[in-house]
Amino acid sequence: MDNSLEILDHHYIVLLTTALQILASLLVVGIGIALVSVVVMYVVDKNQTTHTIRRNYPVIGRFRYLFEHIGEFFRQYFFASDREEMPFNRAQRAWVYRAAKNVDRTVAFGSTKPIKERGSILFLNSPFPTLDGEAKPVDRVLIGPDCEHPYLPGSPFNISGMSYGALSAPAIIALSKGAKAVNCWYNTGEGGLSDYHLKGGCDLVFQIGTAKYGVRDEQGQLCDEHLREVAAHEQVKMFEIKLSQGAKPGKGGILPGNKVTEEISRIRLIPAGEDSISPNRHPDISNANDLLDMIQRIRSVTGKPVGIKFVLGSSEWLKELCQEIHKRGEASAPDFMTIDSCDGGTGAAPMALMDDVGLPLRESLPLVHNTLLEQGLRDRIKINCSGKLINPTDVAWALCMGADFVSSARGFMLALGCIQALQCNKNTCPTGITTHNKKLQRGLVPRDKAKRVASYHNNLIHDLELISHSCGVTEPRQLRRHHAHQVSDNGRSVSLSELYPYPEQINERRVSSSF
Numbered sequence: 001m002d003n004s005l006e007i008l009d010h011h012y013i014v015l016l017t018t019a020l021q022i023l024a025s026l027l028v029v030g031i032g033i034a035l036v037s038v039v040v041m042y043v044v045d046k047n048q049t050t051h052t053i054r055r056n057y058p059v060i061g062r063f064r065y066l067f068e069h070i071g072e073f074f075r076q077y078f079f080a081s082d083r084e085e086m087p088f089n090r091a092q093r094a095w096v097y098r099a100a101k102n103v104d105r106t107v108a109f110g111s112t113k114p115i116k117e118r119g120s121i122l123f124l125n126s127p128f129p130t131l132d133g134e135a136k137p138v139d140r141v142l143i144g145p146d147c148e149h150p151y152l153p154g155s156p157f158n159i160s161g162m163s164y165g166a167l168s169a170p171a172i173i174a175l176s177k178g179a180k181a182v183n184c185w186y187n188t189g190e191g192g193l194s195d196y197h198l199k200g201g202c203d204l205v206f207q208i209g210t211a212k213y214g215v216r217d218e219q220g221q222l223c224d225e226h227l228r229e230v231a232a233h234e235q236v237k238m239f240e241i242k243l244s245q246g247a248k249p250g251k252g253g254i255l256p257g258n259k260v261t262e263e264i265s266r267i268r269l270i271p272a273g274e275d276s277i278s279p280n281r282h283p284d285i286s287n288a289n290d291l292l293d294m295i296q297r298i299r300s301v302t303g304k305p306v307g308i309k310f311v312l313g314s315s316e317w318l319k320e321l322c323q324e325i326h327k328r329g330e331a332s333a334p335d336f337m338t339i340d341s342c343d344g345g346t347g348a349a350p351m352a353l354m355d356d357v358g359l360p361l362r363e364s365l366p367l368v369h370n371t372l373l374e375q376g377l378r379d380r381i382k383i384n385c386s387g388k389l390i391n392p393t394d395v396a397w398a399l400c401m402g403a404d405f406v407s408s409a410r411g412f413m414l415a416l417g418c419i420q421a422l423q424c425n426k427n428t429c430p431t432g433i434t435t436h437n438k439k440l441q442r443g444l445v446p447r448d449k450a451k452r453v454a455s456y457h458n459n460l461i462h463d464l465e466l467i468s469h470s471c472g473v474t475e476p477r478q479l480r481r482h483h484a485h486q487v488s489d490n491g492r493s494v495s496l497s498e499l500y501p502y503p504e505q506i507n508e509r510r511v512s513s514s515f
Contacts, residue, residue: 049445052417052431056443093414095391099459100415100452119362120487121397126472135465136475141404143238143382144305144335151237151305153203153405154183156476157395157460160386160407161207161242161309163191165255165264166424171416171433174446176200178412178453187407190242190253190278192267193230200450206230207240207309208298211253211278213268222284222294224301226269231302238335239298241291243281243310245340253278288321292332299335307336307384312364315371322375330380338407339364341387361387361398366481366500369402374503390414392463399464400479400496415456416449 038059045051045058054061091113098105115122144150159179164172166189179186179202186202188194190209197204208215208222215230217223230236255264255276265272285291291308299306312318325333341361359367365385372378382404389395390411398406410418417431429435432444468476471483481500485493497505 049448052443053419054443055445056430056432056440092391093420096411096414096456099463100456102455102459105459105463116487116491118487118489120493121393122485122487122493123393123396123467123471124483124485125470129472130469130474134474135469138461138465138475139477141382141477143307144299146331147299147305147335148303149237149305151203153185153237155185155457155461156399156405157457157464158184158384158405158407159186159412160409161187161189161205161240161245162409162413163189164194164196164267165191165259167434168429168432168436168441168444169194169196170441170444170446171413171449172196173199174416174444174449175412175453176202177446177450178415178457179203181450181454182457184457185237187240191264192269193233193236194267198233198235202235203237204233204235205238205240206236207242209242209253209278210280210282211268211270211276212282213270216269222297224297227298227301231304236304238305238307239302240336240338241282241285241294241298241306241308243285243291243308245309245311288317288324291321292324292328295334296332305335307334307338307382309338309340311340312359312368315367318368318371319375322371322377325377326375330377333377333380336382336384336404337368338384338386339368340385361385361389365398365401365403370500370503392460392467395460395464396467396476396479397484399476400481400484401500404477411460412453412456415452416444417452 041062042058045054045061048055051061053064095105114120138156140152140154141156142150142152159175162172162175167175172194173196175186176197177200180200184202185205186197186200187205188197188207190207190211190213192214193204193206206214212220212222215223215226217226231239255270255278257273257275260268260270260272260274260276262272264270268276270276282294285294295306295308339361341359341364365383369378369383372381372383383402384405384407385398385403386407386409388410389398389406390408395406413433414420416433418429418433419431421430423429424434427435427437429440432441435441464476468474468479471479473479473483481496481502484496486496486499487493488499
């Protein structure tokens, strides 16, 4: 009996030992498979060109998409809602991402937009919306008809100023190629004309900042010879004199010497390795006369339309400008005005200026439009506007308020893959858009991102047309203020035409109130 127990115990020990050996072998095989899988994922992620985060952060980057996926289920309990984040909330960014990827943009169950919140825009649908067969392509608006080389832009929605230096070379190439694919313009920003802007073959607007990068002489003054060199590029369609921008009105930039490489030196026409300080305004423009002189000089040298960009603060200078235009003749007027909002963006700016200086576009756009109407110059001067206009409703609102064109920088950055990491000024942008770190830039593949830029543009125009057709007009530029309401403090909506009346409405009210 004892021998039988010993034999049985021996068998148990053998079986247990064998089981443990099998488990150990399976564990080793499992670890091996896991390691091989990690290696395979690393190689796949490092070499794929679709997802920037995975390309820059192989394997680990996959967790972002997992958390993003499960986040929608936990967000309502632990995280901010879709409409709470700044400067762009999750709902706004999600629409851009879906539009850029050309995937389904519909939503289910119900809207999460707080429609009773002060400032919300509600478009007024017509009982007889425009049929598909009645719809027309978006009207094209000619800029600078009296110039030697007038410009007829192909789209109402364009890419706002982004310089090489602020953005990486791959990002600018992707934007340039995407703009070419959809026939919209790309503003070079104040950093000069780089080979990367030209590489995609798109239409370009050359911006002249206070330092006059790319068109300056050795003393930093505007140089006619360099102006002609820039204008000789057929892709350069217009010139824009930047008086100010929404993120830092009245503030010039500082480019540290360690960022002034030989390439930047060649593009901006500044000494390599030396700090470059942009004045807080154009030293040679101190009044309306100087501004019109500068516009005329650039227009005569280049033969191309010339406009101005500003964020509106004080508005008296606009009336003075219009009065001076009337003295000289309408031909002296700027061909376009780009109105930036005080909540515009930039790579880096003092918080005091970014938060608290300048007027928002909701006030400045109707004010400028009405001023030009009153002065009889609205047909002569076209209006472009920018500042957080990244979704179809934003663009539709701007057209209602009188804009001819809308430009966006951050919308197209999101289309490139920006995740709003707020590291634009740190050279650590994880998506390779605002960094000059070659390892991080590697994640941004211009060929693929250009397609997303184009898809974002086309889907925004498509949804813009949906809104306009719902309102009963045949194309978006027919939208007017009476086509939308804005929610007021008491939760009730009021027509934009009442909140921001046209000059003739104001005059009618003055006449009626005098009786």
